[in-house]
Amino acid sequence: MSNTSYTFKENSQTNHIQGGDKKVMKKILSVALSTAMAFSMFASVAFGAELSPQDKFDALKAKGIVVGYPDGQSHLEKTVTRGELAKIIVKTLGLKEVTGVYSFKDKNYDAKNWAVPYIEAAVAAKIVNGKDSVKKIFDFNGNVSVEELATILVRALKLEVPTTGVDNTATAWAKGYVQAAINAGYIEKTANFQGAASRSQVIVAAYAVDQKMNVTVTGTKVVDSSNVEFTLSNGEVVKVKLDKALVANVKTSVTFKDSKGNSFTTDVTYVVTAATKVVSATATNYKQLVVNFDGDVDTATAGKVENYKVSGVTFTSATLSSDKKSVTLLVAEDSASLPNQKEATLTVNGVKNADGTKTFNESVKFTAVDTTQPTVQSVTGLGTKAIKVVFSEPVTSATASNLANYKVDGKAVSGYIQYTYPNIAFITTDLPAGEHTLTVSNISDGTFKVATADTKFTIAEDKAAPEIASVTATDLYKVEVVFNEPVKSISKAYQTSTNRPATYVINDNKVTLTFSEPNRLGLGESTIYLDGVTDYSNNSADRNVKVTPVLDTTRPTVVGATAKANSTTKNTDITVEFSKNVNETDALKTENYVLRNEKGEVYAGTGFTTKGNPVVAPKFVTNSDSKVVISSIGNLPSGKYSLEISGIRDRAAIGNTLIPQKVEFTVTDTETVKANSAWVASEDDNYAVYVQFNKTIATSGAGNAIDINKYNYGAAKESTSTPFPTSSAVISQYNSNTVKISVPKADANTLDSAKAIRVVNVSDVNGNYVDGTPIDLDQENKATIAAVNDGFKAIAKNKATIQFKGELTLVDKNDFVFATLPENTTVNISNQTVDNGVTTVEFTFSKDVFNNDAKNITVSTKASDLKTSDSFGRKIAVFTNKSLSDKIAPAIVTTDALSAPAGKVLTVAYQESLNVYFTPKAFKVYVNGNLVTLGNAIQAGTDEKNVQLTLSADAAALKVGDRVEVYLENNASGKFVTDKAGNASADFFLTTVATAAN
Numbered sequence: 001m002s003n004t005s006y007t008f009k010e011n012s013q014t015n016h017i018q019g020g021d022k023k024v025m026k027k028i029l030s031v032a033l034s035t036a037m038a039f040s041m042f043a044s045v046a047f048g049a050e051l052s053p054q055d056k057f058d059a060l061k062a063k064g065i066v067v068g069y070p071d072g073q074s075h076l077e078k079t080v081t082r083g084e085l086a087k088i089i090v091k092t093l094g095l096k097e098v099t100g101v102y103s104f105k106d107k108n109y110d111a112k113n114w115a116v117p118y119i120e121a122a123v124a125a126k127i128v129n130g131k132d133s134v135k136k137i138f139d140f141n142g143n144v145s146v147e148e149l150a151t152i153l154v155r156a157l158k159l160e161v162p163t164t165g166v167d168n169t170a171t172a173w174a175k176g177y178v179q180a181a182i183n184a185g186y187i188e189k190t191a192n193f194q195g196a197a198s199r200s201q202v203i204v205a206a207y208a209v210d211q212k213m214n215v216t217v218t219g220t221k222v223v224d225s226s227n228v229e230f231t232l233s234n235g236e237v238v239k240v241k242l243d244k245a246l247v248a249n250v251k252t253s254v255t256f257k258d259s260k261g262n263s264f265t266t267d268v269t270y271v272v273t274a275a276t277k278v279v280s281a282t283a284t285n286y287k288q289l290v291v292n293f294d295g296d297v298d299t300a301t302a303g304k305v306e307n308y309k310v311s312g313v314t315f316t317s318a319t320l321s322s323d324k325k326s327v328t329l330l331v332a333e334d335s336a337s338l339p340n341q342k343e344a345t346l347t348v349n350g351v352k353n354a355d356g357t358k359t360f361n362e363s364v365k366f367t368a369v370d371t372t373q374p375t376v377q378s379v380t381g382l383g384t385k386a387i388k389v390v391f392s393e394p395v396t397s398a399t400a401s402n403l404a405n406y407k408v409d410g411k412a413v414s415g416y417i418q419y420t421y422p423n424i425a426f427i428t429t430d431l432p433a434g435e436h437t438l439t440v441s442n443i444s445d446g447t448f449k450v451a452t453a454d455t456k457f458t459i460a461e462d463k464a465a466p467e468i469a470s471v472t473a474t475d476l477y478k479v480e481v482v483f484n485e486p487v488k489s490i491s492k493a494y495q496t497s498t499n500r501p502a503t504y505v506i507n508d509n510k511v512t513l514t515f516s517e518p519n520r521l522g523l524g525e526s527t528i529y530l531d532g533v534t535d536y537s538n539n540s541a542d543r544n545v546k547v548t549p550v551l552d553t554t555r556p557t558v559v560g561a562t563a564k565a566n567s568t569t570k571n572t573d574i575t576v577e578f579s580k581n582v583n584e585t586d587a588l589k590t591e592n593y594v595l596r597n598e599k600g601e602v603y604a605g606t607g608f609t610t611k612g613n614p615v616v617a618p619k620f621v622t623n624s625d626s627k628v629v630i631s632s633i634g635n636l637p638s639g640k641y642s643l644e645i646s647g648i649r650d651r652a653a654i655g656n657t658l659i660p661q662k663v664e665f666t667v668t669d670t671e672t673v674k675a676n677s678a679w680v681a682s683e684d685d686n687y688a689v690y691v692q693f694n695k696t697i698a699t700s701g702a703g704n705a706i707d708i709n710k711y712n713y714g715a716a717k718e719s720t721s722t723p724f725p726t727s728s729a730v731i732s733q734y735n736s737n738t739v740k741i742s743v744p745k746a747d748a749n750t751l752d753s754a755k756a757i758r759v760v761n762v763s764d765v766n767g768n769y770v771d772g773t774p775i776d777l778d779q780e781n782k783a784t785i786a787a788v789n790d791g792f793k794a795i796a797k798n799k800a801t802i803q804f805k806g807e808l809t810l811v812d813k814n815d816f817v818f819a820t821l822p823e824n825t826t827v828n829i830s831n832q833t834v835d836n837g838v839t840t841v842e843f844t845f846s847k848d849v850f851n852n853d854a855k856n857i858t859v860s861t862k863a864s865d866l867k868t869s870d871s872f873g874r875k876i877a878v879f880t881n882k883s884l885s886d887k888i889a890p891a892i893v894t895t896d897a898l899s900a901p902a903g904k905v906l907t908v909a910y911q912e913s914l915n916v917y918f919t920p921k922a923f924k925v926y927v928n929g930n931l932v933t934l935g936n937a938i939q940a941g942t943d944e945k946n947v948q949l950t951l952s953a954d955a956a957a958l959k960v961g962d963r964v965e966v967y968l969e970n971n972a973s974g975k976f977v978t979d980k981a982g983n984a985s986a987d988f989f990l991t992t993v994a995t996a997a998n
Contacts, residue, residue, distance in 0.1 A: 053200045056207035065091040065206065076200035082131070083115030083140030088206050089127055090118045097121050104130050104138040115140045143196035149205060150187055151177035159184055169193060215258070217266045222246065225270055232258060246270035248277075248294060274353040275325070278360060281346045283368035285445055286337035287394035287422055289315075289329040289346065291364075296324040296354035300474065300552070305329070306581055306626065307350040312336050324354065333397070333421045337446070338368040349559060350579045350626060359579050361559040373448040377423075379438050379455045383462030383537025387427040387438065388486055388508075391450070394422035399444045401425070407439040418488075424508055426486065426536060431459045465541035466509075466533050473549040476520040476653035479513045479528055481545065487511060491532030495521060498529075520653065521549050552652040556580050561643055561665040565635055571607070572636040572667060573629050576618075576645065581625035583655055586648040590614045593630060594644040603641065607633030609970040610987070612644075625651070636667045673697070673770045676805050676837040678757045679783035679874070687751045689713075689741040689777075690872065692806065694837025695764040696736045703763025705739050706731050710761050713754040717774040720758035722750060735871075737807075737837060752779065784877040785870060788838060794854035794884040798845045799830070802859065804876060808832070808839040812867035815876070819858045822847050852912035852979070854886040889986055890914060890979040898990035900964040902997040904935075904951040908966065908990065913944040915978050922976035923949055926965040927958065947977060962994040 051059075057074045060066045066088060069075050080088075090097065097117035101124075102109060109116060119138060122128045131139040147170045161176040162183065170178035170193040181187040211233070219231030225245040230238045240256045248270050255265045275295035283289045291308065297320070301307060305318045308327075314335035319328045331337060338344065343365055351360045374395050380388040387408075391400070399405060401419040404412070406427060415429030436459060441452040466483040473479045479495075479502070486509050493513050494501045502513040511530065515521060525548045534540040559577040566573045576593075586592060594612040595603040602612040609615060614630045621627035630643075642664045649655030674694045681688045689711075697705040708731045714720035724731075729743040743751070758774040778784065791803030802816070813829050821827075824846075831842035849857055860880045868876045893909045900906050906925065916939055925932050935950040949966065951957070958964065968988050971977055977985040 051207075053204050057203045060092075060203065060207055060210060063210065065210065066203065074199070074203075076198065076203060078199045079143045079196040080199050080202045081140060082128075082138065082142045082144060083113075083119060085144050085202065086115060086122045086128060086140070087118040088202065090121045092206050092210050093125075093127075095121045095125055098124050103136070105136040106138050106140060109138065109140070113140070144202070145193065146187075146191055146195055146197050146201070147171060147174040147178055147193035149197050149201065150174065150181045150193065215262070215264075217264060220266065220268050222268060222270050228254060228268055230256060230264070230266070232264075248272035274355040274357060275360075276353065276358065278348050278362045278364050281364045281366035283338050283366060284372055285370045285393045286340060286368050286447070287331045287445075289331070289338060289366065289368070291327045291329065291346065291348060293325050293327075293353075297327070298352040298354055298356065299324065300554075301350055301352045301359075301580075302327050304350065304580070306624075307348065309347040309349070309624070310338065310344055313338060327351075330394075330422055341367060341369050343367050349577055352579075359557060359559060361577060370445065370447045374443060374445045374450045376438075376440050376450065376453055376455050379457040381431070381436075381457050381459040382426070382486060382535065383539075384431055384433060384459055385428060385538060386488075386536030387429070387431070387457065388536075389425045389427065389438065389440065391423040391425075391443065393445055395443050395445050395450075397421065399442060399449075402442070403427075405440060405442045409436055410439065420507055426488070428536065433459050433461055435459075462535065462537040463539060465539040466535050466543070468543050468545045469509075471528065471545045471547045473521060473526075473547045475552060476523075476549055477515050479515075479521070479547060481511045481513065481528065481530065483509045483511070483533070485509055485535055487533060488536050488538075489532070489534045490530050493528070493530050495519070495526050495528050521547070523551075523654075524548060549653070551654060552650070553656060554580070554650075555656045556582055556648065556650040556658045558645055558658070558661045558663045561663045563636065563641070563665050563667045565671075566631070569631065571634060572632040574631075574643065574665065575621065576628045576630065576643065576663070578626045578628070578648070578650075578658075581651045582628070582658075583649040583651055584620070584625075587620070587628050588618050589647065590617055592645060592647045593618065596642045596644065598640040600642070604970075605972050606636055607631065615970065635671075638667050640664065640666050668766050671695075671768060671836065673762065673764045673768050674837065675757075675759045675770060675775050677778070677785065678775055679778040679780065679872075680751055680754070681780045681783070682745075683742070685746075686742050686744055687748055689743070689751070689757070690734065690738060691741070691757065691759060692738045692837065693762070693764070693770075694737070695768075697733070697739070698763045698765055698767075699733055701763075703761065703767060703769060705762040706733055707761075708741065711741060711757065711759055713751065713757045713777060714774075715750075715753060715755055717756040717776075720756045720774045722754075724748065783872075783874045785874050786877045787879055787882070790885065791838075791840075792859060792882045792884045793887040794850045794857070795842075795887045797848035797850045797888060800843045800845075800850075800857075800859070800884055802841050802843070804839045804841070805837070806839060806870050806874065807834050807837060808841070808868060808876070809871045810867060810869050811839075811841050813843070815861055815866045815868045816843070817860050817862065818843075818845075818849070819860070819881070820856060821845070821849055825849060850884070850888060852886075852888065852890070853981070854884050854888055858883050886979070886981040887983060888979075889983045890977070891986070892988060892990070897988075898964070898966055898992045900958055900962070900992050900994045902958050902960050902994055904955070904957050906949040906951075906958075906964065906966060907941060908947040908949070908988075910945045910947070910985070912979050914940045914947065914985075915980060915982075916940045916947055917976050917978075922968060922971065924967040924969065925949060925951070927956075928963050932956075958994040960994055960996055963991070964994055965989070965991045 053076050054074060057066060057076065061068065098120035099117050101120045103120060103123055119140060131137050131142060151174050159180045161180050166175050166179045168175060168178050168182060168189060178187065178193055182189050216233045217230050218233050221229040223229060226242050228240045230240065236258055238256055238258055246252050249272055251267050251269045253265060254268050255263060257263050273295050275293035275297050277294050279292045279294050281289055281291050299320055302320045303318050305315045308315055308318060308329055314332040315329045316332040317330045345363050345365055347363045348360045375392045377390045377392045382388055397419050401417045403417055406413050413427060413429050415427060418426040436457055438455050438457060440450055443450040466485050466487055468481055469484045470482045471479065487506050490504060490511060493504045495515065500519040502515045504511055504513045525546050527544055527546050529544045531542045532540055533543050557579045559579050561574055561576045563572055563574045590613045593614055595608050596612060597603045604610045604612065607615045615633060616631050618628045618630045621629055642662050644660065644662050646658065646660035648658045676692050676694050678691045699706050708724050708726055708729050712720050712723045714722055724741060724743055725747045728747045729741055731739055731741045734740040754777050756774045757777040758772065759770050760772045761769065763769045785804050785806035788803040788805055793801050795801055811829055811832055813827060818827060826846040828844050829841060830844040833840050858881045861876065861878050863878060866875045890910050890912050893911055897909050923934060925934060932955040933952040935952040939948055940946060941948050968977065968985065971984050971987050975984045
C-alpha cells in the first residue's frame, strides 16, 4: 500500500487559552495542536510506552522539528521557553515562518532573534499571543507551565470540560481543563500544575502532535467491489462507499476523508480469484477457440459445450485449463470451421465463476488467424505393434491418415493408421524393441503443412491389458472412463447387466459411454462393465468399475430477456435466455410466462391473455436449448416490461426447477422514420424549405438530420436529384421533428417549381432510419395538411376519429360536417392526440349515430375559410364525403343474449353478422358450476348473428333448470369472434337457466 498524504488546515481552529490575573498575562496556546500532550506524570495510556522520550526526540530531530544542544545532547531535563515552544509548534504543524514582521517590543525582538519568525508564524495562525498585550511583550525566554500544556491537551483532544466534581490544585482558570485531563487519565492528580514543563514533557507532547498530524493508512479491507474499510494510524476505521465500483485485480487510487474532514489518497486492489468477466477469445487455427476469463471458473459449467455459441459453428468439447482460467473449445470435425480471418462473435452463456456469484451472459469478438505450421508434439511407442503421434494442433484426417506421410528409420511404414480427431494418429505396425526415428511430412492443418522433421522414440514390449484409471458420471446417462493407456477397441459396454447396453466413443485413453432410457444409471452405485478392452499391443481384458453419479443439482436461472421487432412477422419477439438447457415441455408452456407492464400490472392484448400468458406458444431458438422466443401478435408498444417465469426444469436426469424469477426488458421504438410533409416558403431573398418527420430526429452521429447533403429535390418524385448548394444553404433544427433549410433564391432557382423532396440517412433518436421514399414538396400557396387516406373511422356508435399527416395545434369542430346525422345531434371534439407525427382527432356525438357497419354517415370539410391548422399556419386540406370505416366492436343483444334449451347446443346472439373461428380455448362453459368441454363445432348461426356452441359427446345434455354460464376470454388478442370487418368482440360472461327444447 502506498503512503497516504494528509492535509492539515492551519486556520481550522483558533481558540485561545487564558489564565492568571492582571499581573499574569493570559496564557494562550492554540488548540490547533490537535494532539495528546504527554508528560512524565501523564498516564501511560495517553500515548503508550513503546518509545522513550529520547527515542521521540530523535524522531522529531530527524524530521527537523527540534535540534540538540551544541554539545550534541538533547538535555530533556531542561525546561522549555515560550520561544522554543513557538518553534516546536510551527515546525510540528508545518507552518511557514514569517519574516520582516515584529509584533512585540521585547528587548532583542528583532531580525537577529532566531525565535521571531516562529513566534510571528504562530501569532499569524492565531495559535499564541503575547504575555502582555498592552505593553506588547511576548516573553520569549519565559517558561511554560504544566497546567498550560494540560489545557492545550484538553482543547486539542476536544475533551469535555467538567463543571462539577472539579478537585485539583491547579490555578482557578485552569481547574476545569486540568480536571478533564485527570479524568481522561492523561495527568496525575498530584502533579505540580504551576510548575514549569520540562523539555522531556514537551518533546513527548510534540511527538504525539506530529503523529496525529501525520496520520497514515495502516490497513485496507476491501469488503466488496463498492465498499472499502480503511484503518488509520490513530486507530480510526473509515468505511467508504465508492461511487464507482472497483475493477477486479486492478490497482485503483481512492480518495476519502476521516471523521475530521482530513483527506487521504491511497491505492487499493480488489483481489478476486473467481472470474468476473470474459477477457478475450483467441484462435490460432480454425478448429480451436480459447476463451480467457479474468479468474477461476466453475469446472462443471465451463465444461459444458452448450454454454458457448458461434454462429454457424458446432463445438464438440469444452476443456478447462488446469488453472481454471481458460477453456479450449474444439470445433466438431464435421462442422464448418471458425471464420477465416473474419471478425466473429462468441457468446458465453451459463458458465459460472468459481464461487458461484456470477453466471456469465457475455459476448466477445474474435478473429481466427492461422499463421503457424503444425508440428509433431510427441511420438510414443505403444508396445511393439503401434506408435502414437500427437500433433501441436488439429490436422486434417486426409493427410494424417495417409501412411505415405510417415517413415520409420527412413523406411516406408507397413501397416495402417487410425486417426483420432483432432490431432492424434495411431500407426499400427510391427517394430522391434529399441530406439527408432519417425519422419513425418506433408501433414496439413488445412492451411500449412508440417515441416519435415525427425523424432526419436523408444519401443518396449507391452504385455499388460489396459487398466481403468478413473471414472466419472455427471448425470444418469453419460459415463467417462479413463484408462492408463490408449484403447484400441472394446467389444461391449453395459451397466449392471448385458440387458442395459451403452453406446460408446473411444478417444485415445478415454471411453465415453452413453445410456438411453430405460437403461440409464440408478441414483446409487452402479457397476460399469467394459468387455474386451484392447490396447494397441493387442492385450485384452474385461474391466469393470463402480460409479455413483454426481447429479447436477443446480437450478436453472433466467440470464436475461431482450425484445426485438420482427420485420418479417411484424411482431415483437421476446428472447428469454436460461443459464442452462431447459426441459422442452416446460419451456414451451404458455402458462409458465406472465407479462407485466412498467406498473407491475398484468399486460393483456397484442398476443397476451388477460392473465398475461402468451397466446402463441413459445419456441426454442434454432440450435439452442437454452433460449426461448415468445412472440406477440403485432408489435408491443414501446416501454418497460417484466416477464415472470416459473415452473421450468432443466434437462438433468432429475430435473432441477427454476425458482420463480422476474426479468425486466425494454421495448424500444423500431419503426422506420418517415418524412411526413415538406413545403417551401418565401422569405425575402431566400427560400425556406421545411421538412417534418413523424418522430424526434437525431442531430448528431450517423443519422444526423442537420446535414444538407442528405436532402435533394426535383420536379417529380422520380426525379429528386438536385442537391442543395452546400456553399450557401443553411440547415437547422426548427423543432424536435422538423428541419429548416434556408437557401438563396439565386442559388436554387428551380425550387419554386419543385414538387418532391427525398431524404436519406436520417434517423430518429433510437437509430431508426428513413426509408428514403420521396415525398410531395408543397409550394407556399398549396402547403396543407392532408388527412390520412384510411384515417376515417367509426370507433363506437357515438364516436368517430379522423387522422391527419401532421401535428395539428388548433382544431375547430366547425370545420367538419357529418352528413345525415339525426336531428338535434350535437358534435364535440373529445380528444386530440399526436403519435409518430400523425394527429388523431376524436369526435363524440350526443346520440348513437352509427349502425353496426358504420356506412350510414359521411364527413366533409367546409369548402373554405378553414381554421384547423398546425403551428406553422398550414391549414388542413379540403376533403368531401369521406366514408368512415367500421371499427366498432360487435355487441351481443341487450336481452336474452344466451339461450340454452335442453340438449347440447347453446346460442349467443349478436347484433350483427359475425365471423367465428373455432377454438376450445376461446369459450368456457359451466353447467351447475362444473366445467364442461365443447365439441368441434363452434359456429355462427344460420343468420350469421348467432354463435352456436355444441357440447362435446362425453358431456351430459342440458336438462331443464340447469344453471348455464358461458365465458368468452382473450378475444381482443385471439380474435375468435369478429364482425365482418374484423373487429373483435369484447369478452363477456353470460348466464341463464336451461329451458325446454324448442
